[in-house]
Amino acid sequence: MASTSATPAAPVASPTEPILEVTGLVKHYPLTRGVVFRKQVGAVKAVDGVDFTLSRGETLGIVGESGCGKSTVAKMLVNLEKPTAGRIRYKGEDVTKLSGRALRAVRRNIQMVFQDPYTSLNPRMTVGDIIGEPYEIHPEVAPKGDRRKKVQDLLDVVGLNPEYINRYPHQFSGGQRQRIGIARGLALRPEVIVADEPVSALDVSVQAQVINLMANLQSEFDLSYIFIAHDLSIVRHISDRVAVMYLGRIVETGRDAEIYEHPTHPYTQALLSAVPVPDPEAREHRERIILSGDVPSPTNIPSGCRFRTRCWKAQDRCALEVPALAVPAEFRHTGGPAAHDSACHFAEEKQVVPPEEPREDHGNERA
Numbered sequence: 001m002a003s004t005s006a007t008p009a010a011p012v013a014s015p016t017e018p019i020l021e022v023t024g025l026v027k028h029y030p031l032t033r034g035v036v037f038r039k040q041v042g043a044v045k046a047v048d049g050v051d052f053t054l055s056r057g058e059t060l061g062i063v064g065e066s067g068c069g070k071s072t073v074a075k076m077l078v079n080l081e082k083p084t085a086g087r088i089r090y091k092g093e094d095v096t097k098l099s100g101r102a103l104r105a106v107r108r109n110i111q112m113v114f115q116d117p118y119t120s121l122n123p124r125m126t127v128g129d130i131i132g133e134p135y136e137i138h139p140e141v142a143p144k145g146d147r148r149k150k151v152q153d154l155l156d157v158v159g160l161n162p163e164y165i166n167r168y169p170h171q172f173s174g175g176q177r178q179r180i181g182i183a184r185g186l187a188l189r190p191e192v193i194v195a196d197e198p199v200s201a202l203d204v205s206v207q208a209q210v211i212n213l214m215a216n217l218q219s220e221f222d223l224s225y226i227f228i229a230h231d232l233s234i235v236r237h238i239s240d241r242v243a244v245m246y247l248g249r250i251v252e253t254g255r256d257a258e259i260y261e262h263p264t265h266p267y268t269q270a271l272l273s274a275v276p277v278p279d280p281e282a283r284e285h286r287e288r289i290i291l292s293g294d295v296p297s298p299t300n301i302p303s304g305c306r307f308r309t310r311c312w313k314a315q316d317r318c319a320l321e322v323p324a325l326a327v328p329a330e331f332r333h334t335g336g337p338a339a340h341d342s343a344c345h346f347a348e349e350k351q352v353v354p355p356e357e358p359r360e361d362h363g364n365e366r367a
């Protein structure tokens with residue numbers, strides 16, 4: 001599936017440079033009142049200062065409860081939303097400052113896969129037209145005569161029969177539809193895929209197949225992934241690193257084992273305590289942390305630590321000082337897996353789920 005490109009070449013990154021570098025990312029939606037003279041009376045702070053990097057070939061899992069700003073981050077990464085502030089650097093270049101052909105070239109390289117395969121595919125278009133639609137905007141990737149062959153190759157790559165090219169979305173199962181969404185995401189041969197809850201709408205058994213497919217495609221096409229989910233157990237097997245979001249910010253981030261086996265932020269510990277544990281004995285002995293209260297409104301974020309209204313460890317300092325996302329002082333000298341970024345004044349290591357046994361591969365069966 002080599003592509004011939006006439007668009008401006010995308011920037012070239014050095015092997016050590018992150019492919020994506022996000023700094024101080026903010027999205028505030030203004031809240032207005034009045035019909036004639038619209039007056040801003042506040043803001044929905046959907047994303048409120050997010051920083052992360054993504055290396056080439058890496059998967060960063062972003063996890064958090066509904067409404068914490070995951071999709072808003074995703075939309076800004078693929079330019080569906082303009083940031084209120086902050087920078088998104090793709091191979092060193094700030095994409096929020098680009099326009100015209102240069103922006104188009106970058107957009108081609110960062111593609112999105114959406115959550116709901118039932119609503120994200122146009123029911124009146126054939127699968128061939130859905131997957132090939134990006135070629136209408138980027139005809140240089142596949143001249144008209146080559147498109148059918150390219151789409152059939154993509155169907156094959158995602159484990160669907162290439163002869164299904166003239167079928168309609170309703171003729172496929174949920175898992176197959178998500179494979180179609182992934183094929184469409186791959187059509188322009190991007191370098192980065194932002195997958196916004198790609199398996200949340202699917203049955204558990206199908207989730208594993210789609211995750212395995214994505215893992216296989218990652219090595220085949222040298223892809224870097226941002227993989228969004230609301231459940232920590234979903235991102236575990238595909239993520240190299242995980243970022244946990246709460247109310248518009250990342251509260252803890254680290255390598256997979258650091259987050260799952262050595263979490264230091266109370267919010268991550270609470271999320272982990274809800275993750276299903278397969279071993280019945282381990283399940284019986286683990287502590288379930290039930291958070292009190294609801295997530296505060298993003299229009300009215302608590303002072304100091306934004307998690308303090310639900311945190312069982314909160315003290316006076318938590319209302320006064322915003323905890324920085326950094327390696328907590330108590331772990332800076334000890335090193336080890338607890339020494340990762342955690343935005344808590346009283347960070348403490350706590351093992352909530354037992355270390356995982358190696359898992360059976362569910363395989364990437366042809367659908």
Ligand SMILES: Nc1ncnc2c1ncn2[C@@H]1O[C@H](COP(=O)(O)OP(=O)(O)OP(=O)(O)O)[C@@H](O)[C@H]1O
Nearest residue numbers: 029044046065066067068069070071072073230298
């Ligand atoms: N266009 C908009 N205008 C105003 N508020 C918005 C808009 N889009 C999102 N929001 C609000 O921003 C916050 C973050 O929304 P977002 O969709 O990013 O959350 P999410 O983490 O993806 O949630 P979910 O898990 O439910 O998909 C929510 O409070 C949401 O209501």
Ligand code: SF4
Nearest residue numbers: 305308311318344345
């Ligand atoms: S800073 Fe305070 S309120 Fe925030 S997570 Fe830590 S202990 Fe809880």
Ligand SMILES: [Mg+2]
Nearest residue numbers: 070071072196
């Ligand atoms: Mg979302």
